[in-house]
Amino acid sequence: MIETLSGTALPSVPVPPPGPRSRELAAELARWESPNVTYLADDFPVFWDEARGSNVRDVDGNVFLDLTSAFAVTGIGHGHPRVVSAIQTQAGRLLHGMGDVHPPAIKVDLLRALAEVAPGGLNRSILANSGAEAVEAALKTAVMATGKPRVLAFHGSYHGLTYRALSVSGREDFRAPFQAQLGSGTVFVPYPYAYRSPFDGDADAIGEQTLRYIRHVLDTPGTAHEGIGAILVEPIQARGGDIVPPDAFLPGLRQICDERGLLLILDEVYTGFGRTGKWFACEHWGVVPDLMLVGKGLTGGFPFAACTGTDAVMQAWPKSGGEAIHTSTFLGHPVGCAAALAAISVLRDEGLVERSAAVGERMRARLAEIGADHPHIGEVRGRGMMIGVEMVRDRTSRAPAPELSGRLMVEGLRRGLLLLGGGIHGNVLSLSPPFVMTDAQVDHALGAIEEILAGMR
Numbered sequence: 519m520i521e522t523l524s525g526t527a528l529p530s531v532p533v534p535p536p537g538p539r540s541r542e543l544a545a546e547l548a549r550w551e552s553p554n555v556t557y558l559a560d561d562f563p564v565f566w567d568e569a570r571g572s573n574v575r576d577v578d579g580n581v582f583l584d585l586t587s588a589f590a591v592t593g594i595g596h597g598h599p600r601v602v603s604a605i606q607t608q609a610g611r612l613l614h615g616m617g618d619v620h621p622p623a624i625k626v627d628l629l630r631a632l633a634e635v636a637p638g639g640l641n642r643s644i645l646a647n648s649g650a651e652a653v654e655a656a657l658k659t660a661v662m663a664t665g666k667p668r669v670l671a672f673h674g675s676y677h678g679l680t681y682r683a684l685s686v687s688g689r690e691d692f693r694a695p696f697q698a699q700l701g702s703g704t705v706f707v708p709y710p711y712a713y714r715s716p717f718d719g720d721a722d723a724i725g726e727q728t729l730r731y732i733r734h735v736l737d738t739p740g741t742a743h744e745g746i747g748a749i750l751v752e753p754i755q756a757r758g759g760d761i762v763p764p765d766a767f768l769p770g771l772r773q774i775c776d777e778r779g780l781l782l783i784l785d786e787v788y789t790g791f792g793r794t795g796k797w798f799a800c801e802h803w804g805v806v807p808d809l810m811l812v813g814k815g816l817t818g819g820f821p822f823a824a825c826t827g828t829d830a831v832m833q834a835w836p837k838s839g840g841e842a843i844h845t846s847t848f849l850g851h852p853v854g855c856a857a858a859l860a861a862i863s864v865l866r867d868e869g870l871v872e873r874s875a876a877v878g879e880r881m882r883a884r885l886a887e888i889g890a891d892h893p894h895i896g897e898v899r900g901r902g903m904m905i906g907v908e909m910v911r912d913r914t915s916r917a918p919a920p921e922l923s924g925r926l927m928v929e930g931l932r933r934g935l936l937l938l939g940g941g942i943h944g945n946v947l948s949l950s951p952p953f954v955m956t957d958a959q960v961d962h963a964l965g966a967i968e969e970i971l972a973g974m975r
């Protein structure tokens with residue numbers, strides 16, 4: 519009999535991954551799923567069977583250490599018992615409600631809890647089922663509040679793949695096939711990605727030049743600035759490569775918005791709920807947005823998201839006259855509400871936001887040490903347990919080396935580590951481990967990564 523996963527185990531990979539059962543499932547999946555969804559190759563992926571804490575077991579019985587939190591969702595650990603129990607209880611009591619007609623009672627509890635954890639003044643929410651849907655809600659809210667349809671967004675940003683979310687995502691690879699349908703509602707400007715900025719100088723100088731450029735775009739006739747009502751930004755760019763902006767950047771955006779009557783929308787779908795060592799990344803800089811988007815870590819594993827805003831901005835929506843103009847069948851799903859309430863309590867009761875800050879700092883320091891003289895590590899950066907390692911062909915040219923982050927993922931898998939690549943060039947090793955990862959698991963993971971990197975010198 520296979521033992522139940524403890525969640526705190528070190529990896530054990532008796533069957534070289536992908537094992538025979540994963541291969542069988544890959545062949546079967548290839549028959550039934552649209553071909554663009556799951557990446558299938560000889561050495562990838564493994565199919566998951568069970569997960570707990572920081573461990574994932576695949577269908578061949580291999581136990582992995584998850585350094586991805588499955589897309590930065592399970593900061594509180596996979597299958598946290600309190601979340602699972604809240605889901606089971608809620609499902610047994612009320613599996614589905616009428617979100618915008620006869621709402622589930624628990625929706626009120628969650629809305630109140632969101633207002634309590636959100637930075638000051640953000641106290642009204644629109645609930646959603648995915649991060650992209652929360653982005654859609656925010657962009658509609660911005661139109662309601664400002665009357666202006668256009669948005670300033672950033673190169674390299676990722677806000678999801680529904681049409682309007684895609685239209686504000688600064689990724690040509692995702693946008694290209696749909697370009698004709700994306701409209702002209704977005705003006706893109708560079709994110710202060712100091713390692714690869716078109717501007718000169720150190721990070722602070724690059725931040726200042728980026729802000730100056732944004733002011734120029736917004737204030738100069740003929741720079742496509744007309745009709746911009748909001749700035750949408752990730753406080754730390756996530757899929758763009760774990761890019762921490764210079765300190766003056768977010769406060770500068772807040773000031774730019776205040777001076778011009780624009781809304782500041784912060785996409786905290788990835789960074790929210792402890793990922794960066796604060797409840798929300800904007801707290802690193804004391805910036806409060808007009809609208810904030812959350813998803814992923816909000817529930818620790820159930821599809822759910824929210825757009826939370828100030829009273830003033832949310833009141834721009836007309837009172838529902840019986841037909842809500844923005845809603846969906848599963849809005850405020852009772853099971854999602856129960857999962858989110860449990861996950862928020864877990865984060866608070868187990869001190870996991872603080873743990874993310876402390877363990878993340880330790881991991882980053884160790885990786886920076888490893889990277890200090892490594893010919894293929896250009897930069898190690900991040901906040902809390904959101905860490906990026908930029909892989910380059912060489913440190914002089916800084917040419918991106920996606921083949922090396924790819925190798926890290928494949929070799930990591932063989933050693934029992936689940937790793938993800940990221941960044942606009944696909945050359946960033948993007949670590950987002952569960953905050954509950956034990957010290958022994960962290961040390962093991964860092965040791966294994968160090969060994970793989972040693973083989974690349």
Ligand SMILES: Cc1ncc(COP(=O)(O)O)c(C=O)c1O
Pocket residue numbers: 648649650651653676677678679752756757785786787788789813814
């Ligand atoms: C910053 C950010 N916003 C939005 C999204 C989209 O969320 P979802 O995939 O739940 O639609 C993501 C997903 O990675 C994200 O990282």
